[in-house]
Amino acid sequence: MTQPDSEHIRDDRYRAIRVKSTLEDAKLPEMEILADVRRHRFCEEAEFAIKLALEEAMTNAVKHGNCNDASKQITVYFFVDDERAEIIVCDEGCGFEPGGVPDPTENDRLTLPNGRGIMLMRAYMDEVEYRCNGREVCLVKLNKR
Amino acid sequence: MQATDTLSVDVAQGDQSVVITPVGTASMDLYEGLAAALVKACELKPPVLVIDLEKLDFICSLGLGCLVVAHVRVRRYGGKMTLANPTAPIRDMLAATKLATLMPIYDSTEDALAAG
Numbered sequence: 001m002t003q004p005d006s007e008h009i010r011d012d013r014y015r016a017i018r019v020k021s022t023l024e025d026a027k028l029p030e031m032e033i034l035a036d037v038r039r040h041r042f043c044e045e046a047e048f049a050i051k052l053a054l055e056e057a058m059t060n061a062v063k064h065g066n067c068n069d070a071s072k073q074i075t076v077y078f079f080v081d082d083e084r085a086e087i088i089v090c091d092e093g094c095g096f097e098p099g100g101v102p103d104p105t106e107n108d109r110l111t112l113p114n115g116r117g118i119m120l121m122r123a124y125m126d127e128v129e130y131r132c133n134g135r136e137v138c139l140v141k142l143n144k145r
Numbered sequence: 146m147q148a149t150d151t152l153s154v155d156v157a158q159g160d161q162s163v164v165i166t167p168v169g170t171a172s173m174d175l176y177e178g179l180a181a182a183l184v185k186a187c188e189l190k191p192p193v194l195v196i197d198l199e200k201l202d203f204i205c206s207l208g209l210g211c212l213v214v215a216h217v218r219v220r221r222y223g224g225k226m227t228l229a230n231p232t233a234p235i236r237d238m239l240a241a242t243k244l245a246t247l248m249p250i251y252d253s254t255e256d257a258l259a260a261g
Contacts, residue, residue, distance in 0.1 A: 027174045031149075048203070048234050055205045059173045105243040111217050113210035116242055120206055123241045 013079040014088075021066040021074050021091070026058035029076040033087060036080035042143050049124035050085055053139045056117035057089040065091030065135065087139045095133030150175060150203070154182040162193040162258055168200040171208035179208055183215040190222050193261030197254045199230035209244060216248050229257040 017032065019025040033054060037047050058074065066072040077088040104115040121128045127140035150170035157164040163186045167179050186194055196212065212228075219226040227249045231239060239245040251257040 023173045027150075027172065045234070051203065052205065052238075055173050059205065059207060110243060110247050111213060113214045114206070116206040116209060119242065120238070 011079075013081075014077040015079065016075060016077050018073050018075045020070055021062050021068075021072040022070050023059065023062055026062050026074055027055075029058075029078070030054055033076075033078050033080070033085070036078075037085055040080050040082050040085075040143060041145060042085065042141070043145065046085075046141055046143065050087070050139075050141050053121045053125045053128075053141075054087055054089070056121050057087070057137050057139060060117050060137075061089055061091035061093075064096065065093035067093060083143055085141045085143070088136055089139070090132075090136045093135060095135045098130045098134055152176070152178045154178055156182060156186065158189070158191070159258075161191065162195060162261060163189060163191040164195045164197055164254055164258070166197040166200060170202055171204040171211075173205050173207055176205060176208040176211060180211040180214075183211055187215055187218040187222075190224065192224050193258060194219050194224060194226040195229055195254055195257040195261070196226070197229045197257075198232065198235055201235060202232060204235055204238065209238070209242060212248065213244065225261050227251060227257040227260065229254045 017029040019028050030051065034047060034051060037050055061074045062068065066074065072092040075090045079086055098118060101118050102109060102115065104112065104119050109115065121139060125139045126142045129138045131138060150172050152167060152169040152171055152175040155166040155168065165182055165186055171179050194215065216226045229251045230253060231250060239250065249260065251260060
């Protein structure tokens with residue numbers, strides 16, 4: 001466990017997991033977060049959405065944020081209660097402008113192999129907010145039991 | 146979804162077709178198994194390549210990207226790639242990403258093979 005770096009997530013509700021920036025290690029927080037999601041009785045569709053959005057955020061952190069540099073780390077802050085699941089994924093990269101990412105559903109981009117991660121996060125979560133010049137993404141899923 | 150994700154890929158080769166059946170979870174740490182099977186299948190250049198998604202319970206965008214790459218390769222050599230039996234969550238993903246407009250989806254492998 002680590003202490004949150006950012007002012008806005010110095011909150012006792014959050015737990016933190018820091019992992020090495022590889023696709024294998026980036027998978028590690030998922031089991032703990034999804035266990036909390038199940039414990040708070042989110043529906044199966046919400047669990048699928050959270051798993052998908054978390055994978056997309058972690059993949060982006062590894063590949064784009066940290067540029068596949070395994071010496072860098074990713075920190076995940078999260079809390080889950082009966083009302084909501086909130087997950088913040090932080091990389092150590094230079095950031096980016098989320099508004100500059102093209103729409104992967106445009107006809108001329110459909111045959112590209114990548115570029116769907118942000119779109120999927122936005123489609124499946126209730127809130128997706130980029131912070132710190134794109135180095136952090138906050139994902140929120142409400143529990144609509 | 147399982148507590149610990151796994152992915153295996155079954156491949157069935159016919160005279161004019163190859164059917165690939167991924168079983169489990171094509172997550173970010175496992176999707177390469179699907180990617181490798183698709184590359185091998187494309188090298189065989191079957192006229193019809195069917196991806197049976199009935200036993201796939203999850204796919205991330207990297208896995209979707211593999212399907213797109215295979216679709217482009219198959220089309221390039223004049224073949225046809227189709228999807229069959231997606232579970233409801235994966236069918237929804239294919240719709241949300243509009244990949245359902247790129248790759249035909251059938252309700253059964255038999256229908257997909259017949260359409261090819």
